[in-house]
Amino acid sequence: MTKSIRHLRGDTDSWYENDIVIPDGELAICRTYSGGTVLKIGDGMKRFSELEPLGDHSKYKYGLTGFFTLENNCLFKLGTPRALKIQTPDMFDDNFSCLLSFTTGAGTLPVEILGKIYFSGDDTAGGDFIPEPKRNYNIFIWNDGNFQAVVRGVPLV
Numbered sequence: 001m002t003k004s005i006r007h008l009r010g011d012t013d014s015w016y017e018n019d020i021v022i023p024d025g026e027l028a029i030c031r032t033y034s035g036g037t038v039l040k041i042g043d044g045m046k047r048f049s050e051l052e053p054l055g056d057h058s059k060y061k062y063g064l065t066g067f068f069t070l071e072n073n074c075l076f077k078l079g080t081p082r083a084l085k086i087q088t089p090d091m092f093d094d095n096f097s098c099l100l101s102f103t104t105g106a107g108t109l110p111v112e113i114l115g116k117i118y119f120s121g122d123d124t125a126g127g128d129f130i131p132e133p134k135r136n137y138n139i140f141i142w143n144d145g146n147f148q149a150v151v152r153g154v155p156l157v
Contacts, residue, residue: 007029008028015048019049022051025042030048072092075101076098076099085111085113086114087115098141099139099141100141103156117141122152129151135155137151137153139151
């Protein structure tokens with residue numbers, strides 16, 4: 001008789017909808033929108049979105065949570081967050097930059113910025129980012145003495 005082990009698994013949307021606490025030592029697998037795979041190991045206390053992925057993700061961060069601290073030269077792919085809460089770093093390199101990529105759902109997306117970022121481009125007003133429903137967003141952020149961001153929002157088809 002052959003025995004197999006089945007791990008917790010799902011795509012980005014299913015993990016977002018069911019952001020459960022992963023049992024201690026349990027392997028959780030997420031298939032991302034880009035076709036990649038993110039692996040996380042539960043600690044019995046944190047939800048899937050709160051756990052760090054296995055492996056070297058210093059360049060690309062696939063997350064289901066809308067709260068994160070910006071990191072230098074990173075691409076954050078957030079799926080479809082329910083809210084966006086951004087923390088600007090206290091210390092940063094002279095060439096600091098990062099890119100956020102995410103999709104908004106059918107409703108409005110609350111945005112909170114911890115630290116000041118001046119936004120320009122699509123769906124911005126007076127330096128603030130005001131996301132519209134049902135759009136794919138890319139936001140390029142850099143620091144030239146003050147945090148700046150250029151927003152591009154493309155409607156979902």
